[in-house]
Structure formats: C-alpha cells, structure tokens
Amino acid sequence: SRPRVLITRGDIPSPGYKLLHQECELIEWKKSTPIPRSELLSMITGVDGVFCLLTDKIDEEVISSAGPQLKVVATMSVGLDHLDLKSLKERNIKVGYTPDVLTDATAELTVALLLATSRRIIQAEKALRAGEWTSWSPTWMCGPGLAGSIVGIVGLGRIGARVAEYLYPFRVSKILYSSRSEKSAAAAFKGQRVPLDQLLAESDFVIVTIAQTPETRGMFNEEAFGKMKKSSIFINVSRGEIVDQDALVKVLKNRGIRAAGLDVMTPEPIPLDHELLKLDNCVLLPHIGSASTEVREQMSVITANNILAVLKGNPESMPSPLKMQ
Numbered sequence: 001s002r003p004r005v006l007i008t009r010g011d012i013p014s015p016g017y018k019l020l021h022q023e024c025e026l027i028e029w030k031k032s033t034p035i036p037r038s039e040l041l042s043m044i045t046g047v048d049g050v051f052c053l054l055t056d057k058i059d060e061e062v063i064s065s066a067g068p069q070l071k072v073v074a075t076m077s078v079g080l081d082h083l084d085l086k087s088l089k090e091r092n093i094k095v096g097y098t099p100d101v102l103t104d105a106t107a108e109l110t111v112a113l114l115l116a117t118s119r120r121i122i123q124a125e126k127a128l129r130a131g132e133w134t135s136w137s138p139t140w141m142c143g144p145g146l147a148g149s150i151v152g153i154v155g156l157g158r159i160g161a162r163v164a165e166y167l168y169p170f171r172v173s174k175i176l177y178s179s180r181s182e183k184s185a186a187a188a189f190k191g192q193r194v195p196l197d198q199l200l201a202e203s204d205f206v207i208v209t210i211a212q213t214p215e216t217r218g219m220f221n222e223e224a225f226g227k228m229k230k231s232s233i234f235i236n237v238s239r240g241e242i243v244d245q246d247a248l249v250k251v252l253k254n255r256g257i258r259a260a261g262l263d264v265m266t267p268e269p270i271p272l273d274h275e276l277l278k279l280d281n282c283v284l285l286p287h288i289g290s291a292s293t294e295v296r297e298q299m300s301v302i303t304a305n306n307i308l309a310v311l312k313g314n315p316e317s318m319p320s321p322l323k324m325q
C-alpha cells in the first residue's frame, strides 16, 4: 500500500504537492491557516511522513502521537527551530529542510528591508499618499546611505554571506562579521571577523542572519542594543526570538538606535496594537524572506523529494541538518 503522508497546510505550492499526490496517500489539513495543535496531534497518528511548515511545532508530544512507523519529517523552510531535533534523532526519524534554494531570495529581501529602513521608503510613500509632500525639501525623509558605511553581519552562514556579497558593491567601507569560526566565504567581500561587541560598537548597519538556537535566544537584549551606535540601524531576518523585543521597543523609542527593519518578530503575526507598530522608525514585514514565487515552488519540490527519498529507502540524497550540526 502507498505510504501515508501528512501535509499540514492546504496551500502548499502545487509542484511539490503533485509529487506527493502521485505516490502517497495524503492526510491533509486543507485550510490555508496553520493546523491547530489538536488536529496535528490526531492527524499525525499512523503516518509515515510529514510535510510541515515553520508554523508547526513538532515537539516530543507530536512525535510520540505519530507512532513508531514515522520515518521522516520534512519542513518547507531552512529554519529548524520549530522541530525537536533531539527527539527525532533518538527515534531515527530523518529530517528534511530546504537550505541553499532560498539563499538568494532571502538575501535580496534583506537588502530591500535594509534600504526601506535606512532610506525610509515605506514612510515616504505613506507620506506622499497622505498629502504630506509639500515640495522637494533639502532635509525631508533623509536617512543614512550605504556608501562608506560599516556593515556588521551577525552569523555568517549561507544567507549572511550572500547579504554581504550583495552589499559590497554598494561601496561600503567595510564588512565585519561575528561567527564561531573564520569563514572562507568572507574573502569575496573582504569581510573581517571580529568579536560581537566590536561589531555592535562599530557597525552602522547590524544585520542578524544567525540561526535560532538555545544560545542565540534573546541575544539582542538591552545590553547588546546599548553597545550599538545611536545612529545605527538594526535588521533581523532570522527569528524574532533572537531579540528581546521589549528591549528593542525601548531602544527605538529612546532613539538609542536610529531604526529597525524586521522580517521576523514575536509573536507572528504581531498583534496590531503592539508597540512596534506605533513607532515611525521601525519597518515591519510579515516574514517574507524566501517569498519569491519560483523559490517557494522549488522549496515545495525539495520538501516533497526529501520525504520520497526516505520513504523509498534513499535518505542519502537529501540535505541533512543532523549531519551538519
């Protein structure tokens, strides 16, 4: 009989969906909203594979509800912080994810968010529509330029390195990065590895691309923001949990830093009455880093293929995060 695969969302891109549909019996949460936890706990029972998203918390309770036949959990994301990797590994359940394919799209969005924040693009467009554009004005809607600036990248992984490569041709004066080890990728943009404190103290733009782990949770707290320049701009495209959000609100209000651009926050979606939405020096995007049409289609295909590879007894062909850690 055909393997049983749970798909936790109704609107996954069709190329990946079709691959699974051809070969598996699908158990589907058919709505385009996240599967409720109670449904996840019951629908996962007895399946061989799971196609999930970063909105699904796959923890010990969920994994044990599945039963011993579960062989693979594949997430349509590069982030893995929503998966209990230890529990999965202990049970020899393979984990699939989608690195590399979304690197360009996410780096591109990071540059767009940085420019939208520094050059106040969203605020300026809103002002035009509100009739606040009275004349070309020498100082209106000014913000810091990239040319000659110091850019600091926190966590020089695939995405961080690509962001740096993209920013280098903007004639920045230098690119700093903080990372546990020297990265050979830094040669392409003459990146200098420095301690985090030095990066925070010197950078005009601080860009967070580091993965969320127990060690990076809350690393941007009051103390970290306190080390940054008053003129600096903070960009986060990784996970909201890396930031102590109350500390960020406070430092933005007090102008302890100039502005922030966030593609990720806590919680997601952010409530519309949240303090962050009241600030004019904060640009907020709804976690769209990888949202290029082609990339999302490719992510769905890779996720489906990761599941099929394991179910057909061929797990070597999928990128394994467990090997890399």
Ligand code: GLV
Pocket (backbone or CB within 6 Å): 054, 076, 077, 078, 079, 080, 102, 238, 289, 290
């Ligand atoms: C997006 O945040 C991802 O992890 O793919």
Ligand code: GLV
Pocket (backbone or CB within 6 Å): none
């Ligand atoms: C701006 O439009 C300029 O001409 O300087």
